[in-house]
Amino acid sequence: MKIQKTLLAVAAALTLVPVASSAATFRSADIHNADDYPTVVAVKYMSDVLEKKSGGKYKIKVFNKGALGTEKETIDQVKIGALDLTRVNISPMNAICQKTQVPTMPFLFHSVEHMRKSLDGPAGEEILKDCEAQGFIGLAFYDSGARSIYAKKPIKTVADVKGLKIRVQQSDLWVSLIGAMGGNATPMPYGEVYTGLKTGLIDAAENNIPSFDTSKHYEAVKFYSKTEHSMAPEMLLMSKVIWDKLPKADQDMIRSAAKESVAVQRKKWDEQEAKSLAVVKAGGAQIVEVDKASFQAVMGPVYDKFIVTPDMKRLVKSIQDTK
Known part of the structure; x- marks a missing residue:
């Protein structure tokens, strides 16, 4: 209980724009430092899509560089509704949502294409949904490379x-x-x-x-x-506490915007991999x-x-x- 109160206090101090039923800026956390890191770019794109779909009712502000805490800390904040969204590697979720262990397993996917098709399909949706009982709405999987x-x-x-x-x-x-x-x-x-x-x-x-x-x-x-x-992929999670306060139509808009951001993240990731491969080869x-x-x-x-x-x-x- 003391930990939860502390997290609430910290999150409240960091809140810039409170979530409201009429208009809201959701806060999303990411630990990556670069503003052009693929997951950061993807959630910013999601914000643009959501703002357009909702006629300006919703948007997302991304706090990267670990500004809102470590991945574990942001997971704890999302669970109690002190933070709206967080982008994390799937590994910290393994002890929380049992089925997230599955895509973490070694040599499960035999290619990037196989991984993407599997996570875009029924198996991926089932794994995302498994987190709801623990207080998280799984919105999307993002690539984290091999x-x-x-x-x-x-x-x-x-x-x-x-x-x-x-x-x-x-x-x-x-x-x-x-x-x-x-x-x-x-x-x-x-x-x-x-x-x-x-x-x-x-x-x-x-x-x-x-x-x-x-x-x-x-x-x-x-x-x-x-x-x-x-x-093992990345996950974009939303607080079920916040989610449950939203109308069904707004929930659908958020899910749709998150799904649209996946293609942007993957394209950016593929570009980053090619760029990094050239850098390390040039470095010997x-x-x-x-x-x-x-x-x-x-x-x-x-x-x-x-x-x-x-x-x-x-x-x-x-x-x-x-x-």
Whole structure:
């Protein structure tokens, strides 16, 4: 209760334009620093669409650069209605909405096209809807790229991972994933990875190409091995507390505007990936093709540990069967 009161107080202090039934500016959070980051651009585009659809009744102000807190803090604020929207990676939602674990699983998607088609379809809608019972309206999935391992040596098969200290997000899934490959998972804050790679505290890390670029990690290690072990998406969430106060027609407008923003985010993401790939190659990084089958073959225990209900197993199969 004390935490909730604190969050309410903080959010109230940050509120610039209160949500009202006649006209409202919804506040949306994002941790990314760049104003032209794909998710930031997408939610700003959503605001333009929503303002037009609603005849000026609604718009969205994006607070990026972590201005409203960390992803976990903004999730907490959205849950209690102290913040209207937030854009987060799906991983922090895994412990809140069980079905969000499904698209986080390793090697679930065999291509970007497969990931997009699956999340745009019934399986994606079911996963978004799973968050409603926990106080969140799942509006859209955004791309977060394919995560791969980068190190001081090329990694071509799963045997090359054995014994490597690999930085991971502070998550049970990521620890299990690297462990299944034979590596030593080393949870570490993102801001410490560059120094860790430079000093040899860790041997490798894993992330997408834009992060490999913008974090300057390619200066520390030169081999980016395309394991593409995860294509876990981003989520755009709205507070159910706020949502339930809106007329059905307005809810439909918000959903529609969010869906329209997905194509903008994907286009911007594809452009960012191409740009970052050119940057890291120019900086001396080598892109290494891998034997993906050798990595996929050791993932059974990870699925056994995290895909634990009939519903989750059905969703996994549904996505795997999507053509």
